[in-house]
Amino acid sequence: MIIVNSIKELQQATKNFKSSIGFVPTMGALHEGHLSLIQKARTENDKVIVSIFVNPTQFLEGEDLDKYPRKDEADKKICQLAGVDILFMPSIDMMYEKDELNITAPAIRGFILEGSKRAGHFDGVLQIVMKLLNIVSYNRPSKLRAYFGKKDAQQLSLITQMVKNYFLNVEIIPCDIVRDSNGLALSSRNVYLSKEERTKALSLSRSLKCASKLVMQNKLDSDTIIQEMQEVLREVEIEYIAIVNREFKQISNVIIGNTIILVACRVGDTRLIDNIWI
Numbered sequence: 001m002i003i004v005n006s007i008k009e010l011q012q013a014t015k016n017f018k019s020s021i022g023f024v025p026t027m028g029a030l031h032e033g034h035l036s037l038i039q040k041a042r043t044e045n046d047k048v049i050v051s052i053f054v055n056p057t058q059f060l061e062g063e064d065l066d067k068y069p070r071k072d073e074a075d076k077k078i079c080q081l082a083g084v085d086i087l088f089m090p091s092i093d094m095m096y097e098k099d100e101l102n103i104t105a106p107a108i109r110g111f112i113l114e115g116s117k118r119a120g121h122f123d124g125v126l127q128i129v130m131k132l133l134n135i136v137s138y139n140r141p142s143k144l145r146a147y148f149g150k151k152d153a154q155q156l157s158l159i160t161q162m163v164k165n166y167f168l169n170v171e172i173i174p175c176d177i178v179r180d181s182n183g184l185a186l187s188s189r190n191v192y193l194s195k196e197e198r199t200k201a202l203s204l205s206r207s208l209k210c211a212s213k214l215v216m217q218n219k220l221d222s223d224t225i226i227q228e229m230q231e232v233l234r235e236v237e238i239e240y241i242a243i244v245n246r247e248f249k250q251i252s253n254v255i256i257g258n259t260i261i262l263v264a265c266r267v268g269d270t271r272l273i274d275n276i277w278i
């Protein structure tokens with residue numbers, strides 16, 4: 001595995017890559033969830049590139065940018081063992097100038113749910129993902145495949161839209177959520193949870209299980225499902241529960257094959273999100 005810190009080095013290293021590239025952008029603190037993206041990229045491509053960059057523009061004032069877990073040495077080992085070909089770890093100065101042209105998330109899909117709770121977050125995500133995709137796909141004859149987890153469902157949807165709207169030569173590959181054996185969706189932020197909070201955090205996946213059970217019983221009314229989920233989530237602070245179609249429009253009834261049920265909660269000081277695709 002080669003570790004590169006500059007765009008020039010990365011492009012030099014990929015110059016002779018003739019075949020397909022799978023790209024996994026991350027903010028580091030890699031866990032099994034990231035590993036599953038890397039493994040999928042590994043099986044579907046000849047070469048795999050992973051980036052680690054804790055992107056400051058997607059953190060809002062007062063969020064956890066300073067304490068966001070940084071585990072560079074462990075991450076390097078994980079990438080090495082997972083068969084990554086190139087690990088790209090740029091600096092902030094490498095990625096940003098002082099006065100930048102900005103990308104703004106689309107008016108409706110970008111400003112609901114996560115977009116309303118974390119105003120400006122998606123602008124930062126789209127800005128960095130656009131940069132990374134352009135850097136990695138530069139001068140490639142074939143479409144770059146980029147891997148994103150379904151856990152950040154709204155992020156995935158907006159990135160897919162950006163790729164379409166900006167005609168990028170990139171295919172976005174959605175990847176399934178990876179969970180602990182107890183159901184907790186893996187997240188770099190889970191390290192913030194105390195033992196007690198971890199137990200409470202399990203109610204997020206339990207509420208989604210409850211929702212899918214109702215759907216299996218053909219109880220498809222969104223209000224009813226949300227009420228039942230609220231009951232399961234009574235020990236945590238709910239930020240939102242939403243039932244939307246794949247275009248992120250709220251729907252009053254679950255449509256099998258075209259629904260995402262999302263939940264965002266605060267458990268102590270930690271904000272957690274989870275969802276299921278139905």
Ligand code: PAF
Pocket residue numbers: 025026027053055058125128129152155
């Ligand atoms: O999902 C993440 O880890 C980040 O939002 C991403 C896509 C790497 C952009 O910084």
